[in-house]
Amino acid sequence: MIITKGKPIDEILKYLEGAKEIFIAGCAQCATVCKTGGEDEVKKMKELLEEHGKNVVAIEVWDPPCHLLEVKKRARENKAALDKADVILSMSCGDGCFTIFHGTGKKVIPATDTLFLGEAERAGHFAEVCSLCGECTLFMTGGYCPNTFCPKGLQNGPCGGVKDGKCEVSPDIDCGWLLIYNRLKDLGELDKMKKVHPPKDHSKSIKPRKVVVNAVKSRI
């Protein structure tokens, strides 16, 4: 899931300076779970903007706004409101924000900051677990990603900064390599940690990446 955090209203108002007619677009998926762009948040945003003298032409929650065809379809349905709008306020992740611009051609302002790809641990608790590196090695590390759980992304074990099981970066962060070590020990797979792992291949994550899936081939 893509984890987002709502921007402070003052920051949003600054970006909306000069815009009068606002179209608000939320997200029925990740941003709904993160409570940054679901039905409730979109309605609340409408009230806030109206308090600050804006006119909200429509509030919509798209499912999802990161899907270009969905955005185009919704844009056709909402043509009148969109034509009237000076700007769309995107209450979804950066991906949604881009796709809304791409699918509508309108000026789009982000209402959130996009933080990371993570696990919803429980309501309101999200943890970063994957760095989208393009070469998954979780089978070697007991399921904990060293590129994500270790702030240095070390591949071959802990650094000298572990104190009481915590990372030198913050006492709130468990040492990723101790998590890996304990998990591999439980699995009886410490030999995987003893192997020297090669440097990451960063050519696999040169941006912007693009994927074309052959639907027939992918099933084979």
Added chain:
Amino acid sequence: MTLKEKIKNKKFIITSEIGPPKGIDAKVILEEGLLLKDRVDAINVTDSQSAVMRLGSLAVSRLLKEEGIEPIYQLTCRDRNRIALQSDALSAAALGIENILVLTGDHPSRGDHPEAKPVFDLDSVQLIEALRRLEGGKDMAGKELKGAPKFCVGAVVNPGADPLEPELIKFEKKLKAGAEFFQTQGVYDVNGFAKFIDRVKGYNTCVIAGIILIKSADMARFMNKNVAGIFIPDDIIKEVDGATDKQEKAVEIAARTIKELKGLAQGVHIMSLGWNRLVPRILDKAGL
């Protein structure tokens, strides 16, 4: 005899450490270096230690060399990708610097430029492998070098790591990658260190025990609380607290620890934290 030869011949190694200044005025540290010149085998030059931006370790290593002092160029993975790391290692060799101590490096968020991008393109194990590869006349991409360097490659190990096993796994990987010597985190608990040596003596490698001068009881308590792998026993803290002459006490404790470590480690690495002028007295007292 170079450091490399001394290590190979199982000589007792004495090293010290210099932290480059923030700025280009290297006069004070060169004076410190000259003070230690005839007493130590080599002097480590730290690489923007604690992620605080300073004069480069390569430049200061070369300045020491020009004074006839053998430097140990500390090279961290913190700020350079694999192109820069290999290039800097070649630069060191071209400047006549043979000894390289490979470290991960502190996270930039701990230093004075916390907004900096952390690099860590290689880790310490991979960097040791890369240096060995350069010696073989090829770079990490397999391309031939015109003139291959020769290094004496060191690494670090923390005997006080808790738990110790993951640290030992990494130690073994560093050894396998080609580390010739290890400098350790500061040792105060000699019994604990003896247990560590017991675990690693089968590897038959050169372990140089770290000595960090204790400047005050507050500093000792701070290190116990905040520095990974440091354990300063209570009786030492009391001893420092009760001393009227703190420098003399620091000398006494360091000399005593060195004496106790002599039979356990193949050398000592004295980190004086700015009190390098005390190092000759420590060595006198320790009988070195």
